[in-house]
Amino acid sequence: MRWYPRTLAGQVAALALAVFAVVVVAESVLAAVDARIDGNRAARAEVTAVAVSLAESPSTVAALTSADPSAVLQPVTERVRAATGIAFITVLAPDRTRYTHTDPTRIGEPYLGSIDAALRGQTVTENYTGTLGPSIRTIAPVRTPDGRVVGMVAAGITQRTLTSAWRGQLPLIALAAFAALATAVGGVWWIRRRLLRQTGGLAPGELRLMYDHHDAVLRSxxxxxxxxxxxxxxxxxxxxxxxxxxxxxxxxxxxxxxxxxxxxxxxxxxxxxxxxxxxxxxxxxxxxxxxxxxxxxRTELEEAMGELDSMTRFAEALRSQAHEAANRLHTIVALVEMGRPDEAVRLATTEFELSQQLIDRMTQAVAEPALVALLLGKTAQAAERGIPLSLTEESQVSDAATRILTPGEMITVVGNLIDNALDACDPADPWVEVTVVGDDRMLDIVVADSGTGMDAELFKRATTRGYSTKAGGDAAGRGLGLALVAQVVARRHGTMSAENTYGSVITVRMRADDQGASRS
CATH class of the missing domain: 3.30.450.20 (PAS domain)
Structure with a gap:
């Protein structure tokens, strides 16, 4: 059978209660001892004061030099003894003869205490066992004006009286100790309840095991x-x-x-x-x-999904163009079979020239093949949605721009900015305009659309968390375009800003010097 509490709260309470009990008992014992010491000290001071006062009184000197000292001194000493509560006051001659005593029958008998020091004119306090039992007594010399010792005054308190006095304080000490212990028990009980709530009634070993497992889980x-x-x-x-x-x-x-x-x-x-x-x-x-x-x-996953989405849309655009090309091919064949070859040639060359012009324009402006493919795919995607998408004349990107952004990062930034512009442009007057300028020192990407744009607070929200202006934009998986762009810009130590001028314009600027300074 366990002799100690199981729970941490119980063990703390038991330990605290034991400490309080030891402290209270120790304090009570010390208080009792202190009361006894104080009683003895007070008794010594009192009997000394009584003996000295009587010895220095002129009436005592006169009585000792009279014919019958006992007749004069006995009533006086009894009145003083009754008033002060001490055990005895004895006036004696230099030859130890008692002139006064608590028991009148002992008057005339010799005094039993030490008188040598008093005969030499000294006042002495001592513990001595006399006719009334063990006592604390003081003996003081009585001198005549010329300094001659004509007698002595002895005053004392019995140990029985002292014991009764300090034992009378024990109930008060016991009451104070009980009150302190009761207060301690109440406090310990409150602490135990609080600890039980905070520790769930678990034992120290269980708490330690829980902590070890908790720490291991957090690490793993x-x-x-x-x-x-x-x-x-x-x-x-x-x-x-x-x-x-x-x-x-x-x-x-x-x-x-x-x-x-x-x-x-x-x-x-x-x-x-x-x-x-x-x-x-x-x-x-x-x-x-x-x-x-x-x-x-989900950083790498979202970037990969963004690239995959761009490639998927590009493939869909190619499939759509292939389907459209098949339709046109059937039309051309039908025109030839109908004997109208000139119209067939004109239809075929017109579409080819337009497509080739677009490819040539983008290939000349952009040296990175992956970015060209993305722009062609986005152009076809925009055309399907009835949105004109154009690459501005000032766009010019050299191969060296990949030192600032990798092809994958270019696809992430440009593709998501274009997707965001296609979704945000004004349906009544849709258009999207892309400008990309870059070399080995700088790269600027500007995407504008006909939409209403975003204020500073909305733009900050859109770039710092998954947010979209489309319905359900705060749902998981929506509105990550600008956030993904912001991740790339932050990683490459560039800047990203939005303004509403000729349309909604988002600008991304990166400099090779900024990236080098950051790395250093």
Whole structure:
């Protein structure tokens, strides 16, 4: 059978109660001892004061030199003894003969205490066992004006009286000790209840095991984990710090607000500090503004999906053009069979010339094949939607521009900006205009459309989390275009801005010097 409490709260309470009990008992014993010491000290001072006062009284000197000292001194000493409460006052001659005594029958008998020091004119206090039992007594000499010792005064308090006095204080000491112990028990009981609530009634070993497992889980989990308590991050595991790009010694208060604020949500996309994050938040039952937040990294996946989406749309455009080319080919064959070859040749060469002119124009302006393919695909896609998409005359991109952005990053930036422009342009007057200028020192990408554009706050929101102006834009997987562009721009230390001039214009600027300075 266990003789000690199982829970941590019970063990703390038992230890605290034991400490309080020891302290209270020790204090009570010390108080009793102190009361006895104080009683003895006070008794010594009192008997000394009585003996000295009587010895120095002129009436005592006169009585000792009279014919019958006892007749004069006995009434006086009894009145003083009754008034002061001491045990005895004895006036004696230099030969030890008693002139006064508490028991009148002992008057005339010799005094039993030490008188040598008093005969030499000294006042002495001592513990001595006399006719009344053990006592504390003081003997003082009685001198004549010329200094001759004509007698002595002895005053004393018995140990029985002293014991009764300090024992009379024991009930008060016991009452104070009981009150202190009762207060301690009440406090310990309150502490135990509070600890039980905070520890869930677990034993120390169970708490240690839980902590070890908890620590192991936090280290091994492959997702970022943030525990929010009362609106403040209480725990951030190492994976969350890695995904958020913060150091191990960074204060949790520096975490992005979207981790600590908000209601329950599942797989909501946010962009923060160069990463696209998938965030889920689960409130803690019964705790206000407390939740558990999990974070997953979707940066590389979203970039790959963006590139795949661009390529998919380009392939769809090619399939659409192939289908259209097949229709035109059937038409040309039919015209030839109808004996109208001139019209067949004119139809074939006109479409070919227009397509070739577009390919030649883009090939001459843009040296990167992947970017050319993207622009051709987006042009075909825009044409299907009835939106004119044009590459401006000042566009010129050399092979050296890949030193600033890789082909994949170019596809991500240009493709998402064009997609955003196609979705945002004015349906009543749709158009999209693309300008790309770049070499080994700089790269500027400008995409304009006929839409209403975004103000500064809306643009910031669109580039810092998954947001879209389309219906359902805040849902997971929607509105990541500008966020993905912002990730590339941040990674390459460029700038991104939006303005409303001749249309809605988004500009991305990157400089080789900025990237080199950042790396150094």
């Amino acid at each position: 989990v492959r997702e970022g984990l943030v525990v929010v308590e009362d609106g403040r991050p209480a725990l951030v595991n190492s994976e969350a710090r890695r995904l958020l790009g913060i150091e191990a010694d960074t204060s949790p208060d520096d975490l992005p607000a979207f981790l600590t604020d908000g209601d329950e949500e599942t797989d909501v996309t946010y962009a923060d500090r160069g990463r696209v994050l998938l965030v889920s938040r689960s409130p803690v039952s019964g705790r206000r503004r407390s939740s558990v937040v999990t974070i997953r990294d």
